[in-house]
Amino acid sequence: xxxxxxxxxxxxxxxxxxxxxxxxxxxxxxxxxxxxxxxxxxxxxxxxxxxxxxxxxxxxxxxxxxxxxxxxxxxxxxxxxxxxxxxxxxxxxxxxxxxxxxxxxxxxxxxxxxxxxxxxxxxxxxxxxxxxxxxxxxxxxxxxxxxxxxxxxxxxxxxxxxxxxxxxxxxxxxxxxxxxxxxxxxxxxxxxxxxxxxxxxxxxxxxxxxxxxxxxxxxxxxxxxxxxxxxxxxxxxxxxxxxxxxxxxxxxxxxxxxxxxxxxxxxxxxxxxxxxxxxxxxxxxxxxxxxxxxxxxxxxxxxxxxxxxxxxxxxxxxxxxxxxxxxxxxxxxxxxxxxxxxxxxxxxx
Amino acid sequence: xxxxxxxxxxxxxxxxxxxxxxxxxxxxxxxxxxxxxxxxxxxxxxxxxxxxxxxxxxxxxxxxxxxxxxxxxxxxxxxxxxxxxxxxxxxxxxxxxxxxxxxxxxxxxxxxxxxxxxxxxxxxxxxxxxxxxxxxxxxxxxxxxxxxxxxxxxxxxxxxxxxxxxxxxxxxxxxxxxxxxxxxxxxxxxxxxxxxxxxxxxxxxxxxxxxxxxxxxxxxxxxxxxxxxxxxxxxxxxxxxxxxxxxxxxxxxxxxxxxxxxxxxxxxxxxxxxxxxxxxxxxxxxxxxxxxxxxxxxxxxxxxxxxxxxxxxxxxxxxxxxxxxxxxxxxxxxxxxxxxxxxxxxxxxxxxxxxxxxxxxxxxxxxxxxxxxxxxxxxxxxxxxxxxxxxxxxxxxxxxxxxxxxxxxxxxxxxxxxxxxxxxxxxxxxxxxxxxxxxxxxxxxxxxxxxxxxxxxxxxxxxxxxxxxxxxxxxxxxxxxxxxxxxxxxxxxxxxxxxxxxxxxxxxxxxxxxxxxxxxxxxxxxxxxxxxxxxxxxxxxxxxxxxxxxxxxxxxxxxxx
Numbered sequence: 060x061x062x063x064x065x066x067x068x069x070x071x072x073x074x075x076x077x078x079x080x081x082x083x084x085x086x087x088x089x090x091x092x093x094x095x096x097x098x099x100x101x102x103x104x105x106x107x108x109x110x111x112x113x114x115x116x117x118x119x120x121x122x123x124x125x126x127x128x129x130x131x132x133x134x135x136x137x138x139x140x141x142x143x144x145x146x147x148x149x150x151x152x153x154x155x156x157x158x159x160x161x162x163x164x165x166x167x168x169x170x171x172x173x174x175x176x177x178x179x180x181x182x183x184x185x186x187x188x189x190x191x192x193x194x195x196x197x198x199x200x201x202x203x204x205x206x207x208x209x210x211x212x213x214x215x216x217x218x219x220x221x222x223x224x225x226x227x228x229x230x231x232x233x234x235x236x237x238x239x240x241x242x243x244x245x246x247x248x249x250x251x252x253x254x255x256x257x258x259x260x261x262x263x264x265x266x267x268x269x270x271x272x273x274x275x276x277x278x279x280x281x282x283x284x285x286x287x288x289x290x291x292x293x294x295x296x297x298x299x300x301x302x303x304x305x306x307x308x309x310x311x312x313x314x315x316x317x318x319x320x321x322x323x324x325x326x327x328x329x330x331x332x333x334x335x336x337x338x339x340x341x342x343x344x345x346x347x348x349x350x351x352x353x354x355x356x357x358x359x360x361x362x363x364x365x366x367x368x369x370x371x372x373x374x375x376x377x378x379x380x381x382x383x384x385x386x387x388x389x390x391x392x393x394x395x396x397x398x399x400x401x402x403x404x405x406x407x408x
Numbered sequence: 409x410x411x412x413x414x415x416x417x418x419x420x421x422x423x424x425x426x427x428x429x430x431x432x433x434x435x436x437x438x439x440x441x442x443x444x445x446x447x448x449x450x451x452x453x454x455x456x457x458x459x460x461x462x463x464x465x466x467x468x469x470x471x472x473x474x475x476x477x478x479x480x481x482x483x484x485x486x487x488x489x490x491x492x493x494x495x496x497x498x499x500x501x502x503x504x505x506x507x508x509x510x511x512x513x514x515x516x517x518x519x520x521x522x523x524x525x526x527x528x529x530x531x532x533x534x535x536x537x538x539x540x541x542x543x544x545x546x547x548x549x550x551x552x553x554x555x556x557x558x559x560x561x562x563x564x565x566x567x568x569x570x571x572x573x574x575x576x577x578x579x580x581x582x583x584x585x586x587x588x589x590x591x592x593x594x595x596x597x598x599x600x601x602x603x604x605x606x607x608x609x610x611x612x613x614x615x616x617x618x619x620x621x622x623x624x625x626x627x628x629x630x631x632x633x634x635x636x637x638x639x640x641x642x643x644x645x646x647x648x649x650x651x652x653x654x655x656x657x658x659x660x661x662x663x664x665x666x667x668x669x670x671x672x673x674x675x676x677x678x679x680x681x682x683x684x685x686x687x688x689x690x691x692x693x694x695x696x697x698x699x700x701x702x703x704x705x706x707x708x709x710x711x712x713x714x715x716x717x718x719x720x721x722x723x724x725x726x727x728x729x730x731x732x733x734x735x736x737x738x739x740x741x742x743x744x745x746x747x748x749x750x751x752x753x754x755x756x757x758x759x760x761x762x763x764x765x766x767x768x769x770x771x772x773x774x775x776x777x778x779x780x781x782x783x784x785x786x787x788x789x790x791x792x793x794x795x796x797x798x799x800x801x802x803x804x805x806x807x808x809x810x811x812x813x814x815x816x817x818x819x820x821x822x823x824x825x826x827x828x829x830x831x832x833x834x835x836x837x838x839x840x841x842x843x844x845x846x847x848x849x850x851x852x853x854x855x856x857x858x859x860x861x862x863x864x865x866x867x868x869x870x871x872x873x874x875x876x877x878x879x880x881x882x883x884x885x886x887x888x889x890x891x892x893x894x895x896x897x898x899x900x901x902x903x904x905x906x907x908x909x910x911x912x913x914x915x916x917x918x919x920x921x922x923x924x925x926x927x928x929x930x931x932x933x934x935x936x937x938x939x940x941x942x943x944x945x946x947x948x949x950x951x952x953x954x955x956x957x958x959x960x961x962x963x964x965x966x967x968x969x
Contacts, residue, residue, distance in 0.1 A: 073635055082634035084413045084627075151505055183504035183538050190460075194410040206687070206751050211565055214455040214624045217413075217631050225681070251757070334754075341758050344765060349670040353677065372669065373769045376762035383749060383759050 060119045061103050065232050065254075066224040067096060073219055074104055083108070084217045086189045086198045088174065091221025093203040094255020096232075098172050100221075101199045102127070105135060108197070109164040123164055133162040136169045140176040147180040154188050157196055166197045174200035175207035182209050189215040223252015233257055241358050242266075248355040249338060265331055268295045272335035273362055279403050288329050288396055289321070296324025322392075329395045330386075336399065337382050339366070340375045340406075347372035370406060378406035414633075415626040418598050420461045421491065422479040423469075427622055428590040429458055432581045436462070437478030440469050446579040448551055448560040450536075452567035453583025456621025459563040460534055462581075464490065467498045467530035470559060486526050497523040497530065503562075504535035512543040516550045519558045528557045536562040537569035544571050551577045585620025588612065594622055595629055604638050610645045617649050652684060652692045658723060661696050664739065665731050669768040676761055686756040687747065694743035701736045703728045739767055845878045851912065858908040866901045876922070883909065883917045886924050896921045 064071060070089070077083045089097040103117070106127045110117035117124050126132045136153040138145055153169050169188075171177070177185070189198055189212065200216060202208055224232070229247045232254035238246060238261055246257035268291070275286045342354040346367040356363055370378070381402035385393065420426045423433040432451075439445050449466070451459040468480035468487045480487050489495040501515070515531060523529040533539070539547075551560060551574065562578065564570055586594075592611045599606055610632075618624035628649065636644050646653075656679055663672040679689065702709045703724045713721070746763045750756055848855070852875060860867025869892050877884040887893050895901060896919075905919050949960065 073631070076637070077631075077634035080634055080637060081411050082630070083411060084630060084634075147505070154505060180504070180507075180538065183535050184502070186504055186535055187502040191416060204752070205685075210619075211455045214621055214627065217627055220685070222682070222684075223680070337755050337758055341761065344761065345673065348673050348765060350673050350677075353673075372765050376765040376769075379755070379758055379762040380749075383753055383755050386754055387752065 061107055061116045064096065064100050064103055066228045067100055067221060070100060070219050070221055075107075078108055083197070085192050085196050086200070086216035088200045088202060088205070088208065088213065088216045088218045089221060090202050090205050090218055092223055092251070092253050094250070094253035094257075094259065095221055095223050096253075096255070097201045097221050098170070101170055101201060105166070105168045105170065105197065105199070108166050109134070126163065134164040134167045136167075138169065138171045140173040143176060145171065145173060145177040145181050147178075147184050150177070150181045150184045154184070157188060157192060166195050168197045168199065171198070171200045173202070174212075175202040175204040177208075179209075182212055186211055186215065223250075224254065225252070228252075229254050229257070236261075245356060245358045248357065263297060265295075265335075268328065268331055269335050271295075272332050272339065273356075273359055275332075276336060276339050276366060276403070277362055279400060286396060286400075288325055288332065291332070292321065292324040292328040296321075296328050326389060329389055333382055333386050333389070333395075333399070336403075337379060337386075339363070340370070340378045340382070340403075343367050343370050344372050344375035344379065347375065374406040378403055381406070413627065414598060414602075414630045415456075415623045418601070418626070420458065421465065421468075421482050423462075423465055424479060426458050426462060426465070427594045428586040429462070429583055432462060432583065435581075436466055436469075440466075440475070440478040445470070445559070447554050447558065448578040449562065450567075450570065450575060450578035450580045451561065451563045451583060452565070452570075452580070454585060454619075454621060455565055456618075456623030456625075457583040457586065458622070459565075459583055460532075462583075463532045463534075463561040463563055464498075464500075466561060467532060467559070470528050470530060471495075471497070471526040495526065497526040497528070498532065499530070500532040500534065502535060503533045503564075504538040507538050507540050507543065509540060509543040509546050512539070512546045516546065519550060520555060523557055528559055530559045530561065532561045532563070534563045535565075537564040537566040541571070544574055548573055548577070586622055587620070588615040591615035591618060591620075591622060591625045595625055598626070598629070602633070604633060604640070606640045607642055609642050610640055613642070613645050613649065652679075652689050654720075657689075657692050657696055658720075661693060661700075662727065664764065664767050665727060665735075667768045669765055672764040672768060673761060676757070676764065680757060686760050687750045690743060690746050690750060690760065694740060694747065697736055697740050697743060699724055700728055700731070701733070701740065704731075704733050704736060742767055845875065848875050848878055848883070848913065855908060855912055858912055859904055862908060863901065863904045865895070866904050869895050869901075870905075873921070878917070881915075881917050883919045885919060885921045887921060888924060890923065893921045893923045 061071065061075075074083075074087075089101055091097055106124050107113060107117040109123045109127065111121045111123055112118045119125075127135055130137075133156075136156045138149050138153055141149070153171075157167055157169060159167075171185075188196075192198065198216070200208070200212070205213070205218075223229075226247055229250050229252055230243065233243060233247055233250075236254070236258050238257065242261075246260060249260070250257040271286065271291055338355050342356050342363045343366050345351065345353050346363060347370075354360070354363055382399065385395065385398050385402070388398075389395065423437050426433050449463070451463060453459055465480060468482070468490050469475050469478060471486040471490065472480040473484050473486065474481040482488075482491065486495065490498045493500070499515075501511075519529065519531065521529075554560065560578070562570070562574075567575075567580075567582070592608075592615045595611050595614060614625050614628045614632075618628060632640050632645055632648055635648060656675065660672060660675045660679075663669075663675060699709075699713050702712045703721075706712065709721075713724075742763055746759065749759050753759055856867055856870050859870055869887075872889075872892050873885045873887045873896065875883060876886040885896060887896065896905070902919060906917065909919070910916055952958070953960065
């Protein structure tokens with residue numbers, strides 16, 4: 060139900076106004092940071108416009124509402140990246156579905172989650188559908204990087220911008236997800252208005268890895284000790300498909316049932332470690348710029364304070380620039396341990 | 409009937425309705441009138457400029473029974489059918505999803521049959537650049553000599569992806585971007601038909617944000633209408649377009665200029681609470697600094713600026729007084745890098761914050777000229793210097809993180825370089841004999857330095873040369889590689905060498921160069937300490953040294969710290 064959507068009042072208002080004034084466009088791009096609730100709102104809107112006993116909100120009990128709440132519904136095509144890419148076959152399948160008459164609903168909908176991950180072919184194959192779909196079609200593209208969506212697509216859809224939630228709203232969502240205690244404040248702050256990230260952080264249980272990041276950040280300035288992500292990967296490496304960009308090429312390769320490889324584990328660990336280091340040094344930057352109240356790692360206040368004595372705001376800014384750069388290079392199998400260590404060591408001097 | 413977005417509702421139906429592509433519509437109309445229609449057309453251009461629309465209009469005009477001035481009537485059966493997309497003889501194909509050779513084979517096969525009910529058969533292939541290479545090739549023969557009743561029209565945004573062999577068989581038309589005025593006029597016409605009144609300013613704003621694509625403009629307008637319920641204000645438009653609040657930009661820029669790090673970070677925080685796009689924010693910011701630069705360097709900036717009103721010009725002029733040109737340039741350089749980084753970064757906000765800290769902190773070190781004038785201003789008393797030192801040292805540390813902190817330019821140095829004062833007394837050079845050679849050798853560094861003053865490159869090459877002989881008015885130089893020989897023998901450098909030689913040794917000589925493999929006979933040459941003046945004597949270095957209380961690094965230490 061729409062009332063379950065926390066925050067995003069503006070986006071909701073825009074869509075509802077368009078719907079009530081019968082000016083609902085056939086294509087929208089929901090653009091905003093990952094994990095802030097775009098897909099959730101998209102699904103609720105699709106339910107709302109199809110609900111058979113609709114009031115100010117969808118009823119939540121009619122067959123359509125119930126049907127759409129479940130994962131499989133003949134009138135809703137959901138496309139998501141497979142191995143980080145959306146391919147033309149997926150778009151074709153959705154188009155075929157859109158050519159049919161709606162089974163139950165007033166609107167047939169396509170929800171493309173990760174529209175910024177469409178490859179060129181898939182994106183172009185969508186153009187004609189997005190320009191002139193049959194009446195009663197709603198296409199929602201969800202993306203966190205607008206620049207990765209082609210302009211030809213952008214020009215055919217209306218853009219709805221999403222912002223991160225307020226801290227209070229984030230806390231509300233996190234509490235609803237059963238997150239409590241001293242982790243709550245840290246997670247709420249680190250989520251930057253995107254509770255999805257915090258929930259993910261908890262589900263993946265990244266806290267032990269975070270400890271390692273802090274240990275490393277604190278130690279390197281004193282002892283020059285580097286870490287070995289390969290060792291860490293053995294302990295903490297979980298595999299999440301999203302994170303791994305596969306070499307595209309032979310699309311027809313048999314679906315791999317194989318175990319997570321070591322390099323995938325390492326990549327996973329490095330991705331997260333880098334995020335954590337960035338969060339640590341951003342805190343240092345904040346503390347040394349007179350904004351200590353805003354730091355993210357509130358539960359690690361002591362360590363952050365200690366680090367702030369070692370690294371000036373300028374040094375932290377330099378380190379952050381370096382960490383940003385290697386984040387983009389992670390997939391190119393760089394020597395992460397050395398690079399990260401080097402960046403931080405240099406910054407400290 | 410379900411709602412149609414404006415871009416579809418007002419899709420042009422005659423050539424005269426197409427906005428801003430007169431060069432194409434006029435040609436096509438004339439072709440129709442004079443019955444000189446090509447059998448294949450290739451329309452290219454950026455999105456939202458009318459390619460598909462023109463293809464459809466042309467296919468209507470070809471079949472229309474009552475066309476006037478080349479325009480289709482839009483009333484006859486044929487026109488009506490085509491507009492509804494039901495015509496059996498106008499076949500529109502999505503080139504992006506039917507890409508294979510089999511689709512094209514089928515098309516070729518079908519194209520042989522006569523049209524079902526219309527005069528001609530038209531194949532419109534949209535997004536044609538996605539057709540596979542084999543499919544394109546299969547099309548070649550048909551495209552070159554199709555049956556008389558068949559016409560092909562291709563539309564694409566990526567003309568470069570269409571094979572040349574296809575292109576050469578078609579008449580090509582390139583659609584251009586629409587101007588702001590054209591878009592405004594088109595929007596006004598739509599609003600007129602929709603019976604909605606909107607301020608001119610709003611239309612300008614929409615047009616400026618749509619990058620010359622009419623569909624983008626219509627889409628924005630659509631959103632505005634549905635959001636505002638028909639009563640559109642500039643404020644709503646700005647909100648929708650997320651034109652970053654101008655005041656936020658102004659105050660953030662002021663924080664950067666005045667080096668108030670804390671304020672800058674707070675402003676980012678506040679802006680992100682109300683929602684903003686880091687990329688857009690930075691783009692607006694960089695265009696602000698660009699305006700600032702224009703105000704700084706031009707006497708009459710009118711017309712060069714991208715501002716909304718006079719009051720902003722006042723602010724700009726005020727700010728321009730507070731900041732040096734070099735610093736603006738440096739800020740712009742950071743901004744450009746930032747824009748690049750922001751596009752694909754996972755830490756957008758963090759790198760925006762780091763950039764702000766860098767700009768604020770690197771403040772004092774950015775402008776060499778300012779620095780030098782500061783050096784002059786320092787009183788000689790040790791206590792005053794120490795105070796200055798203290799306050800500056802805090803900012804001295806960041807130089808390293810700021811990549812291009814100080815770049816010494818030639819003209820900056822020119823004023824500072826010491827003139828050659830330590831020339832030893834040059835004896836009279838006799839015409840021959842080893843004595844004169846010895847004198848030349850002794851003063852070789854002075855000579856090299858004099859040459860370097862005139863021409864840097866020649867001085868560098870000369871470092872690897874050694875005087876081997878001086879007799880009969882001929883100075884013989886010895887070098888060890890082809891490159892040095894060739895450069896020293898070039899006319900330009902020869903002239904420099906001769907002149908320098910004359911000015912120092914008061915004697916005109918010819919200079920010849922010989923190449924010797926292996927080491928140049930050093931012949932007791934006093935090698936200059938890296939030829940340039942000793943770093944500690946350089947007044948710039950010296951001044952910096954005094955100012956910051958540093959020391960000159962030994963060569964082995966370079967890059968270690």
